[in-house]
Amino acid sequence: MPNAPTDEPTPEQRQAIAALLARVIPPAADELGRRFAAAGHELALVGGPVRDALLGRPGKDVDLTTDAAPEKVLALVEGWADAVWTIGIEFGTVGLRKGDLQLEITTYRSESYDPRSRKPSVSYGTSLTEDLRRRDFAVNAMAARLPGHEFVDPFGGLGDLRRKVLRTPGRPEDSFNDDPLRMLRAARFAAQLGFTVAPEVVAAMCDMAARIEIVSAERVRDELSKLICAAHPREGLALLVDTGLADHVLPELPKLRLEIDEHHRHKDVYDHTLIVLEQAIAQEESGPDLVLRLAALLHDIGKPKTRSFEPGGRVTFHHHEVVGAKMTRHRLSALRYPKDVVADVARLVELHLRFHGYGTGEWTDSAVRRYVRDAGHLLPRLHKLTRADCTTRNRRKAERLRRTYDDLEARIARLAEEEELAKIRPELDGNEIQAVLGIKPGPLVGRAYKHLLDIRLDRGVIGKDAAKEELLRWAREQGLEPPAS
Structure with missing residues (x-):
């Protein structure tokens, strides 16, 4: 027995x-x-x-x-x-x-x-x-x-x-039939305690994986969150994938196991993802960060849909961050995660490649300001995710990427001393825009505000008088006739 x-x-x-x-x-x-x-x-x-x-x-x-x-x-x-x-x-x-x-x-x-x-x-x-x-x-x-x-x-x-x-305690088939969520709990305890799962339990999980679909999304979400925030999430996630449970609760994860043939070369996206998760965890400063861990786990889920084979054996994944962000919103919403968690994780997925446009430091100060502005309150997490996303075994390349990101962070710190980057606003507020253009509240004010914000990000502080001149020039280009001064 x-x-x-x-x-x-x-x-x-x-x-x-x-x-x-x-x-x-x-x-x-x-x-x-x-x-x-x-x-x-x-x-x-x-x-x-x-x-x-x-x-x-x-x-x-x-x-x-x-x-x-x-x-x-x-x-x-x-x-x-x-x-x-x-x-x-x-x-x-x-x-x-x-x-x-x-x-x-x-x-x-x-x-x-x-x-x-x-x-x-x-x-x-x-x-x-x-x-x-x-x-x-x-x-x-x-x-x-x-x-x-x-x-x-x-x-x-x-x-x-x-x-x-x-x-x-009894037959695993009976246990999982009574409550299918126990299959997820097996993976969660493997992640939390570092325990292995008995072979007969794994076999039952494989045979009964589809039964998890009768469990509410909220209960599945809670178990997944505990697993992801555990001490050894890789072990639990691998168990979900290997038993087929992930096909029903997080299907984007097993789909990262892309087929690789001898003619087309790219890294194993599934293994890369688990390494990124571990490297993100290594940077946590005050306990498990669910948003950071979810972003690390989901950052490349757009790759299967965007994979393209190029001449010479190259494989590309153009715009996979945009596709991945959309997929992230869909999956986390289906799992009934809070809206702020969905929005934050999706935004990190969308931004995780932005740094690679930095090159060797070619960004202007305005581009650095935009990076900070677009990240907003997620900037510290974006720093961690971007650094974690480097899994190359080429030591020279890894060191070059590390130094380049160090340089970007140093530039952000320097600009932050000069101006509060996270709180950048146009030099004219909405009321001032209405007064200059002689217009009432409405969509036009928002368009004008965005134009002035772009100028603020591109050129820094230019002063209120120069900002008014830019606003009037923009208004004339829009076919508006500002009031006589």
């Missing part, structure tokens, strides 16, 4: 585990355990908090499970909890707060999906072991009874932690 418990802990090990859990389990959870026991009910810390305690990872979640029905849970915490919320009560979960501690209590349950439905049907149980059986992976199917801290591990989760492997 592939999922039978293994590495049963000795009594001494169980005692050591109980002592470890006693140090990390909040006193309030033990207090609640005594309250449930006095009423004849079980309560246990379960899942991720137990796993993380055994791995020595700090955890904030306090997930509890009980044989008490939700209505009974509400009665038992009344007068004890400082606040209670029931947003998940239809799935058997009651949330509560005690002081600064937040806890979730879920009644023992089993849940399964109808093949035609996105929502689980829930039935309550009376056995902790059976409740653990329905959980996603054996490493998450361990528990500590409260208040005594008795370690419960019926499916060999402790052994899996030692071997750094992900297995399901």
Whole structure:
């Protein structure tokens, strides 16, 4: 039986585990355990908090499970909890707060999906072991009874932690049929924990990949974000591609595996993308940056649609950044990412090639101003993405690109000292434009404003009088007759 418990802990090990859990389990959870026991009910810390305690990872979640029905849970915490919320009560979960501690209590349950439905049907149980059986992976199917801290591990989760492997408590086919999102969670845990996924689990993911389509876009998005922001995202993404799951949740990624024949030469775009992601991560300064990581992952997704074969074995991808930006907006919107995330990632994809027009420093100051202006608040991320996009193995070329970008950043810093680049505005505002041209608010004001902004970017500060002259000259070219001064 592939999922039978293994590495049963000795009594001494169980005692050591109980002592470890006693140090990390909040006193309030033990207090609640005594309250449930006095009423004849079980309560246990379960899942991720137990796993993380055994791995020595700090955890904030306090997930509890009980044989008490939700209505009974509400009665038992009344007068004890400082606040209670029931947003998940239809799935058997009651949330509560005690002081600064937040806890979730879920009644023992089993849940399964109808093949035609996105929502689980829930039935309550009376056995902790059976409740653990329905959980996603054996490493998450361990528990500590409260208040005594008795370690419960019926499916060999402790052994899996030692071997750094992900297995399901029961048959993976049954687990993924109950909740297809668990296939994405396998990839996410591989990325977060650096674990390998058991062969039978990988096989089930391959066979059942299409089942993920019944899961809501929001749940898929949340798992993808956790995977991408994990410590080892490459491992998780590769698992999604290799099992076929990516074909259903992020199809642009496997399409980067372009066929390469002996006559046409270009780098492996898929492998390049994963390297760019890793190099972008290496530049992060204060934790995972979802926008930067998504931009690194998606920056070349326009290449398959724009690939063209040229004489002499050359391959080109003209305007792939423009096509890629459009594809990025479509994919992230389909995954229900917030509008600001969609806009920022798409803009980075659109701008990621701009630097290559810099050459060896031929840009004028006005071109540098435009680069800063177009990047706006994304400039620090654009710096990181552009540097990460250099994956050449030619050391001389890589060093030349690095020095050139150093030079661009130095020019940006010099110009920033002279003027606030990120806040560049025309020297005449909208009201002044209306006064000079004798016009009312409307589209014409916007066109005039853009013209003056272009002059400001091209020539720097020219003064209000010169700006008025330029505005009047432009108005005459538009066939307008400005008022007599």
